[in-house]
Each structure stands twice: as C-alpha cells, then as structure tokens.
Amino acid sequence: MPTTExxxxxxxxxxxxxxxxxxxxxxxKLVTGDLLTGKVFWQDHNCVCIVDDRNQQTxxxxxxxxxxxxx
Amino acid sequence: MPTTExxxxxxxxxxxxxxxxxxxxxxxKLVTGDLLTGKVFWQDHNCVCIVDDRNQQTxxxxxxxxxxxxx
Amino acid sequence: MPTTExxxxxxxxxxxxxxxxxxxxxxxKLVTGDLLTGKVFWQDHNCVCIVDDRNQQTxxxxxxxxxxxxx
Amino acid sequence: MPTTExxxxxxxxxxxxxxxxxxxxxxxKLVTGDLLTGKVFWQDHNCVCIVDDRNQQTxxxxxxxxxxxxx
Amino acid sequence: MPTTExxxxxxxxxxxxxxxxxxxxxxxKLVTGDLLTGKVFWQDHNCVCIVDDRNQQTxxxxxxxxxxxxx
Amino acid sequence: MPTTExxxxxxxxxxxxxxxxxxxxxxxKLVTGDLLTGKVFWQDHNCVCIVDDRNQQTxxxxxxxxxxxxx
Numbered sequence: 001m002p003t004t005e006x007x008x009x010x011x012x013x014x015x016x017x018x019x020x021x022x023x024x025x026x027x028x029k030l031v032t033g034d035l036l037t038g039k040v041f042w043q044d045h046n047c048v049c050i051v052d053d054r055n056q057q058t059x060x061x062x063x064x065x066x067x068x069x070x071x
Numbered sequence: 072m073p074t075t076e077x078x079x080x081x082x083x084x085x086x087x088x089x090x091x092x093x094x095x096x097x098x099x100k101l102v103t104g105d106l107l108t109g110k111v112f113w114q115d116h117n118c119v120c121i122v123d124d125r126n127q128q129t130x131x132x133x134x135x136x137x138x139x140x141x142x
Numbered sequence: 143m144p145t146t147e148x149x150x151x152x153x154x155x156x157x158x159x160x161x162x163x164x165x166x167x168x169x170x171k172l173v174t175g176d177l178l179t180g181k182v183f184w185q186d187h188n189c190v191c192i193v194d195d196r197n198q199q200t201x202x203x204x205x206x207x208x209x210x211x212x213x
Numbered sequence: 214m215p216t217t218e219x220x221x222x223x224x225x226x227x228x229x230x231x232x233x234x235x236x237x238x239x240x241x242k243l244v245t246g247d248l249l250t251g252k253v254f255w256q257d258h259n260c261v262c263i264v265d266d267r268n269q270q271t272x273x274x275x276x277x278x279x280x281x282x283x284x
Numbered sequence: 285m286p287t288t289e290x291x292x293x294x295x296x297x298x299x300x301x302x303x304x305x306x307x308x309x310x311x312x313k314l315v316t317g318d319l320l321t322g323k324v325f326w327q328d329h330n331c332v333c334i335v336d337d338r339n340q341q342t343x344x345x346x347x348x349x350x351x352x353x354x355x
Numbered sequence: 356m357p358t359t360e361x362x363x364x365x366x367x368x369x370x371x372x373x374x375x376x377x378x379x380x381x382x383x384k385l386v387t388g389d390l391l392t393g394k395v396f397w398q399d400h401n402c403v404c405i406v407d408d409r410n411q412q413t414x415x416x417x418x419x420x421x422x423x424x425x426x
C-alpha cells in the first residue's frame with residue numbers, strides 16, 4: 001500500500017495538531033537558514049501556517065522545514 | 072489511496088486560489104534565498120506564477136518555495 | 143488517482159511548450175544560484191533543455207529549477 | 214509494489230528504533246549545516262524527535278538529515 | 285498511471301544513452317556547486333556514473349544534478 | 356508499474372553491494388559539502404552506513420549524497 005503522508009495517526013502530524021490546540025509558540029528552522037517564530041495556525045499535507053505576534057501569517061512548505069522546537 | 076498533491080480541498084491550495092481571486096500581493100522566499108514579490112497569477116500541481124508591477128511574469132517551481140506571506 | 147507529473151494539460155507544462163514553439167529566450171534561476179539564459183529546446187518529465195546563442199545545449203534537471211521568466 | 218518508506222524491517226529504521234531503546238546520544242548533521250545532539254525520543258515516517266540534556270525536544274524532518282552517528 | 289522515472293523513451297534518458305554510446309565528455313554541475321567532467325559510463329534510475337581521464341569512476345546521484353552540457 | 360527504488364538489479368545498488376563485499380574505502384560528497392570517507396558497511400532503501408578507521412559508524416541518508424568514488 002502506498003503511504004499517504006498526511007496520516008493523522010502519525011506522531012509528527014499529531015504533535016503539530018496538539019501544538020495548534022495549545023496555541024503554542026514554536027521556532028522553525030528552515031533549509032534556507034531562516035528561523036521563524038509563531039503560533040501554529042493550521043497544517044495540511046503540504047504546508048504549516050504560523051502566525052506571529054503582529055498577526056502576520058506565514059505559510060511554510062513542509063519540504064523546506066529542517067526542524068522545530070517549542071519555545 | 073495515494074495522495075494527489077493538487078487537491079483543491081487542501082487549505083494550502085485553497086489559500087493560494089483565494090489570493091489569486093483577491094489579486095493580493097505576496098512575498099515569496101525561495102530555497103535559493105531569493106525574495107520575490109508579486110500578485111499570484113495562477114498555480115498548478117508544479118508551479119506558482121506571479122506577476123510584478125511591471126507586468127513581468129515569473130514561474131516558480133513549488134519545490135523551491137520555502138514560505139510566503141501577504142504584503 | 144496518482145498524479146502523473148508530465149501532464150500536458152497542466153498550465154506549467156503548456157507554458158513551456160508554448161515557449162518552445164515561440165523560440166522564446168528565458169532566464170532560469172537554479173537552486174545552485176546559477177542563472178542560465180537560452181531558448182527552450184525541449185522538455186520532458188525530468189528535464190528542460192535550453193540552447194544558447196552559441197548553439198550550446200544545456201540539459202537542466204527540473205528538480206534544480208527555482209524559477210524562470212521570459213527575457 | 215510501491216515502496217512504503219516506513220518499513221520497520223529496514224536496517225535504517227531498525228537502527229533508529231534500537232537507539233531509542235538504548236537512550237543513546239546521537240549527533241545529527243542536517244542539510245542546513247546544523248549539528249544537533251540528543252537522545253532519539255521517537256521516529257515516524259516523516260520525522261525524528263530528539264531530546265537534549267535540558268529536556269528540550271526538537272522535531273527534525275527526515276528530509277533535512279544528511280547523516281548521524283552515535284557519540 | 286503512475287510515472288516510472290526510468291523510461292527509456294524519455295528524451296532526457298535517451299540523450300544520456302546517446303552520450304554513453306558516443307563516449308562523449310560532459311560537464312556536470314551539481315547542487316553542491318561541484319563541476320565534474322568525464323565520459324558518461326552508465327546510468328540507471330538513481331545514478332549517472334562518469335569516468336575521468338585518469339580512469340577514476342564517480343557515481344553521481346541524479347537528485348544532485350543541476351545541469352550538464354557536452355564539452 | 357511504479358518503480359521501487361531499492362531494486363537489487365539496478366547498477367547503482369549492485370555497485371554499492373559489490374563495494375560492501377570488497378570492504379572498499381569510498382569517499383562520499385554530500386549536498387552539505389561534507390566529504391566522508393569509510394568502508395561501506397550496509398545500505399538499504401533510505402541510507403548508506405559507512406565505518407571509518409576508528410570503527411565509528413556514520414549513517415548517511417541517500418537523499419543527501421551528491422556522489423562517491425573509490426579511494
């Protein structure tokens with residue numbers, strides 16, 4: 001069976017869903033070297049959207065994420 | 072079921088469709104470090120096409136996008 | 143249905159086909175930072191081949207393209 | 214048959230599972246150049262989560278890993 | 285139908301096969317910035333193997349190729 | 356038929372298997388720019404594991420390999 005990458009039973013998907021519920025602030029390091037900080041707003045198969053403290057949304061392609069941690 | 076990445080019910084695809092309708096100006100950061108600004112003109116499975124204020128079109132491979140935000 | 147990435151009904155594929163017919167000169171930015179200029183000669187699922195004004199062909203992997211624009 | 218990338222019989226998946234059981238400290242080099250150190254906490258299809266000596270969790274996308282070794 | 289990437293009817297695959305037959309010297313630019321020069325020795329789904337004038341073989345992952353041209 | 360990337364009849368997979376049997380020392384260039392040297396210990400679908408002369412194992416993601424050659 002081919003894998004479907006957006007499987008809500010996967011720990012990595014569930015962890016982001018949990019952070020969305022908690023309105024937790026995370027720090028994301030991208031493959032570009034950019035370090036982005038914000039609350040996780042939504043995620044789907046392709047992207048994670050964060051919102052910063054000035055209410056600016058940034059939509060990040062998952063392919064460009066190196067890692068993240070809670071602040 | 073294998074995922075089809077261009078699924079118009081996905082929030083990330085819908086958000087870009089919405090920006091196309093609104094003729095909104097976005098700022099795209101690419102994995103090359105380039106920062107491109109323009110109105111979203113069209114998107115498909117592979118690419119996003121933007122048009123700048125001098126009417127120059129730029130066709131961007133989605134694989135090369137790190138993130139974008141509305142200006 | 144799994145997506146087939148070389149679908150000639152896709153705008154991004156059609157746009158390149160159109161540029162081939164027009165013998166249009168494009169500027170391609172690669173993820174390496176290289177900026178290549180030439181007429182689009184052919185494309186397939188994996189590659190785009192351009193030819194410069196000294197008739198030198200360069201075969202570019204699509205995976206390495208960040209964006210292109212017409213000159 | 215299409216490959217499913219999270220196949221627990223694969224040596225690379227099993228090696229990480231073994232390191233989780235042993236609470237082994239590993240050093241991960243990412244494609245960004247970042248060098249991260251910690252105990253492997255969990256892995257799934259997409260990510261590896263490590264925890265450092267101050268109990269900070271970092272969730273790393275596998276796509277961004279270059280290599281790792283035990284310390 | 286899912287695409288199989290090593291389709292010998294594709295122009296990009298055929299062009300490399302042709303270069304193998306001709307023992308042509310090519311110059312390959314990689315995403316690392318490396319510029320490698322040699323005769324194309326073989327290719328498969330994942331790799332291209334070149335051999336330089338001191339008979340040293342180098343096996344290159346296709347994923348790391350930006351572009352190539354004949355010398 | 357979709358391709359399964361770990362096909363032991365592929366030249367690139369067979370070549371690595373041969374190097375494992377020969378306990379040959381190879382030099383691997385990664386997309387990070389790192390140059391790693393060691394004997395190939397094992398490979399699977401995702402990774403290549405090498406061991407250096409101090410018996411340190413390094414597990415390398417294939418996605419991060421640019422090229423390798425025998426020393």
